[in-house]
Ligand code: SF4
């Protein structure tokens with residue numbers, strides 16, 4: 125492909141990304157990064173994945189993105205803001221993480237990525253592309269950093285200096301040759317340790333990973349079985365996820381309400397009162413959350429979480 129053609133194609137793809145409503149994007153070369161497999165392997169070996177055994181699969185593929193698309197040349201990484209400034213839990217409510225106050229992002233982002241892939245196909249008919257969003261053995265944060273979207277904060281999330289960390293990630297791995305960004309992964313955390321201090325369960329490790337076994341997001345969304353007594357009281361009113369480490373981050377001070385219309389939910393989860401949650405039947409849950417990330421976690425786990433945060437010890441009741 126000539127340089128002029130590469131420039132024109134890259135411009136067209138960037139324009140389609142912008143028109144899809146993505147807030148940030150970066151393009152980088154597809155190449156193996158075996159350190160990704162190693163890092164995840166060490167994290168798993170330390171047991172920090174909790175019961176998420178699915179992360180143990182395809183460990184080798186995580187270190188070689190070219191094994192997901194034969195002949196892959198480029199990785200396009202996009203970010204979509206989801207910050208919501210709706211009031212969080214009050215006296216009469218529970219806390220649901222911001223990412224779950226919008227439509228299930230997997231569906232929204234996959235559809236956007238599909239449309240961009242169609243444009244790539246139209247421009248380069250022989251190109252093979254695959255889209256990923258929190259699925260498949262893609263080390264999303266590492267690729268976002270390589271593509272220049274930001275750096276890994278102490279709380280392990282990718283932070284973009286302009287929009288903070290409340291954004292979803294998606295990737296397209298393609299055989300099309302594109303122009304790559306001059307990415308800088310400069311660490312801008314400096315001496316700050318606000319997230320580490322704010323974490324209610326000391327889940328943030330010194331190597332900028334999270335010990336899922338202690339993280340309220342994991343405990344309320346992924347964890348099967350009972351939540352350990354040591355976390356009683358620490359989960360406050362959180363019944364689905366925890367945003368604490370992101371809320372205190374100075375880079376999120378400027379976070380603004382999401383604007384992408386495809387993320388707008390069928391109803392506002394923060395409008396549910398404590399009574400609504402407590403009287404909800406499994407059938408109502410299924411209907412209300414049909415396009416929400418809560419659907420995957422399911423009614424019984426959410427009820428378990430409500431019971432956990434509502435528990436009053438006999439001495440207190
Ligand atoms: S999401 Fe909550 S529990 Fe998990 S690391 Fe952040 S502050 Fe800690």
Ligand code: SF4
Nearest residue numbers: 277278313316319373
């Ligand atoms: S709170 Fe401070 S240390 Fe934590 S991610 Fe944000 S800037 Fe980095």
